[in-house]
Amino acid sequence: MGNAHSICSPFAEEGLAVIGQHEVAGAGDFIDIVPKGLSPTGGRLAPVRSATFGSLSSLGPVGHVASSDLDSQGLGQMCDAFELMAKRIAVRYRQSAQLQGSEAELQIADGVLGGVAHQLRRLQHFKLRSNTWQGGEAARWLNIFTGNRKRFKNLAEIVRKVQVENRIVKHWQGHALLGDKDPGSCQSLCSSPWEVPGSGKLDIDSWDGVDVFQLDKECQQPLAQVFMAIWQTRKLGQLCKAKPHKVLDYITAVESSYKQNPYHNRLHAAEVTLSSYYFWSSLSEQPGFQDYFTEVDLLVWLVSTAVHDIGHPAVNNDFLVKTKSSLALRYHDRAVLENFHIATAFELMKEKGVALLDHNMPSPPSSSLRNRVVEIILATDMAVHKSLVEDFAKEVQRNKNRQDIDKLLLEKTFVHMADIGHPLRPVVQHQEWATRVTQEFFAQGDREKDLGFTPIPLFDREKATSMAKSQIGFLNFVVAPTWAAIATLLGTAALAPQICLQDNLRVWKAMAEEEDAVAKASAGGS
Ligand SMILES: [Zn+2]
Incomplete structure (x- = not known):
């Protein structure tokens, strides 16, 4: 003293x-x-x-x-x-x-x-x-x-x-x-002033609650449906300053900006938004993650996932760079598509005059939310996949107290997981995604050949291994390691996706064995 x-x-x-x-x-x-x-x-x-x-x-x-x-x-x-x-x-x-x-x-x-x-x-x-x-x-x-x-x-x-x-x-x-x-003020704040037809009925909380292919057949607006269902369920209208009709206007415009590609289209955007939401809400309920997230975080995830591939031209960064496309020149050959998606999304937000990241809380400022959206979308670039997954695995291992896990690193990894997460879906849906992505890859390979380039085998319909074998590689070496760190955090919510992943791997392996048997038989017969 x-x-x-x-x-x-x-x-x-x-x-x-x-x-x-x-x-x-x-x-x-x-x-x-x-x-x-x-x-x-x-x-x-x-x-x-x-x-x-x-x-x-x-x-x-x-x-x-x-x-x-x-x-x-x-x-x-x-x-x-x-x-x-x-x-x-x-x-x-x-x-x-x-x-x-x-x-x-x-x-x-x-x-x-x-x-x-x-x-x-x-x-x-x-x-x-x-x-x-x-x-x-x-x-x-x-x-x-x-x-x-x-x-x-x-x-x-x-x-x-x-x-x-x-x-x-x-x-x-x-x-x-x-x-x-004013006892009536609570009522007026809680009740939703508008409805989006159909979106309230979506079962967004269970892993197999929504099939985006089915949803697309029914309404042709799977992204807006999924987005608004989450928006209403989580009452984001009370948090966000943007007027409800403006939000709907924006997400409809975002959805229309997705091209009708085989894979990188509005269905993929809806799928990634839906998966991310499942991860977010499941993680929020895990014992170690109580109060880790708020609805402001959900707003960041929702906007990031909905716009993350907006305007995708159905070719990858490598194609844009080697063909010296105007996009590659604009973004100096660096994360060309990701930069393009981010810029397009925010330009559209400005054009539509919708303050989607402005909220009623004194903090954090919407500029910091914008920065997180940028970081999350940049991390969907496959070029950073390896370092992202390794960093996150270390972060999880280091922090037994889950509250200490770096939030931005976590959200980048979870959204990336959702982006490559179709093998976590039921077999029929995953087969459809695999077929579509292969179709898009081969179309790029064809264009490369037309332009005098030599596509990598994965993109070359004449040299590629079978879909079964390339998917086994993708599941084992890309999806499974990413999923491993994430699954440890999700508790029982990881079970449904985990079972799908195993089912899908089993199906591809059976198909690959079948192919080998046929090849062996025909080789033996000749
Ligand atoms: Zn994507």
Whole structure:
């Protein structure tokens, strides 16, 4: 306690009064603070005395707000106090020379600020738990910032996080007050103002609930149907600022922009969107992933998957580069198609005037969501498949606490899995996808030959191995390793896709053996 003075002064500068300090055995030094000028004893602020915080000298664990009796004034003051506390710690650490390259110091600061965030959650809980539905909603939104317990990159980020939480608490306090005055407001917010014919009936939550080939036969708009079914089921209209008719307008335009290719078409877009949603919702329900995701994350996945192959010309990056296409020139031969899909999607968004990534939450900013969409789509490039899968496998192995898994890496890998995931579908559907992709590859091979290039065997209808054998290679060496890391996280939700994968492999192997037997017989007979 020798440095009590140095502990007190920074708080005083920030308008906080230290009202006591003590040591907790094995847990370090603690100090009790309240906003300056408030009586720490008597009256309604008395419970504040029991709030304890990690001191700057030891940065020990953050203490406990014991009271459930804080009124709204006390709550606001406590939130402000937490915010000042966070600022002060950030300033201290920035000044500290020890910070340079000291991982341990950052970890301590991380822990302390994590405690501050925890106290904020407790405070809003005290305030809102007895109120209407907003209590649960507020807690859910708060998890955007606190639930994933991610490591902070820098101290500015820590401060920002606490400030944002503060704003959210105030935001929901405002809602709670409004709700008291106008009991009808909840109803008007919850009920959907529009319906998309058919989309409400789709069974999007089970792995074999929707067959996109069937859906396409019925409505010719499988992507819009799947997209809007997810949108409505998850009530994304309450989160997203875009008007419902604008969202529908945009996704319809996206769907029309997919060409009628054998494989890279609107059905593939619907399929990838559907699979990703299954992964997202299943993962959200796994014990280790509680509060890891919010609907803002779903918005990112949904937009990324729906647009990820928009305008695909039915040839791959290699073709575009070696034929010196205008697209390859525009994107410097790098991830040509992926860049094109991203740019096309955002140009269309601008043209249609639909703010699909603008949402009602104070944070994260929509620019960061846009960046995630860009990163996710760039990671669908097969050129980064190997490094992506390896990085993710390591990340999963390293983080036994699932909450620590890097979210962007996870979402890139899951969307990539969905993109190459047709072998996880029932045999009949997978056979259809395999036939279509082979058709598209051979058509490219034909064009290459016409232009004087030599296609790789996979694209050459005269030199390619049988579909069975090439699919066995694809399933064993591309799909299975990607699926392995993902399946470990999905719990029982991995079973249905896993069974399909095994079925498909068995079918292809039987076909390959049959081919070999026929070839052997004809060779023996000649
Ligand atoms: Zn794709």
